[in-house]
Amino acid sequence: MLTKVDLNSFESKLLDRRVQIDKNLRGTALELDEMRDLELNDEGDFAAASAETIVDSAILIQQRKELNEIELALDKIKRGSFGICEMCEEPIGRARLEVKNxxxxxxTCREISEKESK
Ligand SMILES: [Zn+2]
Incomplete structure (x- = not known):
C-alpha cells in the first residue's frame, strides 16, 4: 500500500504537471490568436499556419485529456482511493504509478481493456 509520504509525493507531481499543462494550454491559445491575425495579412502563411494549427489542436486535445486524468487522480488522493485499480480494486503497482501518476x-486490467477495445 502507498504511505502518506508516497501520496504527498504523487500529489505534488500531479500538481506540478497540472501547472505545466495549464501553461501550455494558455500558450497555445495565445499562438492561435496570433495566427488569426496572420491569416488576415498573408495567404501563403495561412496555409502553413493551418497545418500547424491542426498539430497544435491534436496536442491541445491530448493535454486537456491529461488534465482531466490529473483532476481525477487528485480527487482520488483526497478520497483515499488513489493507486487502487478501478476494475479489480487491487493496488496498482508503485512502478506503474511512477511512470503514469x-x-x-x-x-492486468489495462491489458484486458486494451484487448477488448480492439
Ligand atoms: Zn486491476
Missing amino acids: FARFCI
Whole structure:
C-alpha cells in the first residue's frame, strides 16, 4: 500500500504537471490568436499556419485529456482511493504509478481493456 509520504509525493507531481499543462494550454491559445491575425495579412502563411494549427489542436486535445486524468487522480488522493485499480480494486503497482501518476487501472486490467477495445 502507498504511505502518506508516497501520496504527498504523487500529489505534488500531479500538481506540478497540472501547472505545466495549464501553461501550455494558455500558450497555445495565445499562438492561435496570433495566427488569426496572420491569416488576415498573408495567404501563403495561412496555409502553413493551418497545418500547424491542426498539430497544435491534436496536442491541445491530448493535454486537456491529461488534465482531466490529473483532476481525477487528485480527487482520488483526497478520497483515499488513489493507486487502487478501478476494475479489480487491487493496488496498482508503485512502478506503474511512477511512470503514469494518474494510472486508473493495474497492468492486468489495462491489458484486458486494451484487448477488448480492439
Ligand atoms: Zn486491476
